[in-house]
Amino acid sequence: MKTMIKGILASSLALSGFGYTAVADEEVNIYSAxxxxxxxxxxxxxxxxTGIKVNLVSGSADALLKRLQQEGRNSPADILITTDAGRLHRAxxxxxxxxLVSKKVEMAIPAQYRDIDMQWVGLSxxxxxxxxxxxxxxxxxLSTYEDLANPKWKGKICIRSSSNIYNQSLVASILATNGMDKTVEWAxxxxxxxxxxxxxxxxxxxxAAAAGQCDIAVANTYYLAGMLRSSDATQVAAAQKVAVFWPNQMNRGTHVNVSGxxxxxxxxxxxxxxxxxxFLSSKEAQIFYGxxxxxxSVRKDVEPSDLLKSWGSFKADSINxxxxxxxxxxxxIALDKAGWK
Structure with missing residues (x-):
């Protein structure tokens, strides 16, 4: 047990490094956002x-990418784990x-959840x-993301800022279908x-939606799941006031993204x-994510957890x-033109 615990080094980004020389045959070093x-x-x-020692440094996505760039070929990191396809693309x-060359990974993870050059793959x-x-x-x-721009929803929508990568990726998916002019008009x-x-x-x-500040929120499902499973009764109560609607089921499908x-x-x-x-793309590990x-799961052969199933099945956008x-x-650019702060 002591060996295992020592192998998982949780370090803040403020530390100068892992505290060891990354040359051992049986170890792997991770930067994780x-x-x-x-x-x-x-x-x-x-x-x-496996007996392979795992060393972990956690930090913010942007800071870890900057650190990798600064360290260059001298970086001790073997793996980068981060959230959102946008951030993976930046890396x-x-x-x-x-x-990445692995037939196992290619067979486990559908092509739409992998970089076209296999420079990254989605995990969840x-x-x-x-x-x-x-x-x-x-x-x-309710019907589509596009319909949220309808004046009937005036003063009724809560959503994050334009600087948020999740919103940027959502808008990128809309751009891929509707083009710049229509996307700016929607925004x-x-x-x-x-x-x-x-x-x-x-x-x-x-x-905010639960408190009556708005009627609709756009948010990632795992945040709602986390609130429903929280030990904080106020978070549970807030989450129980909202329901999930899967937009765009009659056309491209609901926007999805990955941690990768x-x-x-x-x-x-x-x-x-x-x-x-x-291992992380294996069925065993994928069940954990749900x-x-x-x-x-990014795998087709792993069913969602009971909580996720309770929101109903949905058609996901198939865009790579x-x-x-x-x-x-x-x-x-579209968000800036629309004045989305």
């Missing part, structure tokens, strides 16, 4: 199964990742649907319908990095998520 409790149990299981563009899937206040909104009135309509300035995280939007993983260009333990990615993290990263710049 995911909350430690969401990934650590899986890393402990991998270490126990690829920054030249800090390398091609999250949807960004419409959440509405029960008793205030009739779900028959302008959204801004007109805001119930409040777009501040705070996804949980804040759900809480990449082998760093500087990896000194590439074989072990590949083994870890293969049962513990409130996320959907690489397109979200590629479209990020234009998404930001």
């Amino acid at each position: 995911r909350k430690e409790q969401l990934i650590k149990p899986l890393l402990e299981t991998f270490q126990k199964k 690829k563009e920054a030249g800090v990742t390398q091609t 899937l999250r949807a960004r649907p419409i959440m509405y206040v029960k008793g205030k909104v009739n779900p028959s009135e 302008e309509g959204m801004v007109s319908n805001f119930a409040k300035p777009p501040r705070g995280g996804d949980r804040d939007q759900i809480k 993983i990449a082998v760093t260009k500087a990896s000194k333990n590439k074989d072990n990095a590949v083994k870890l990615i293969e 049962d513990v993290n409130g996320e959907f 998520l690489s397109k979200l990263g590629e479209g990020n710049r234009n998404a930001v």
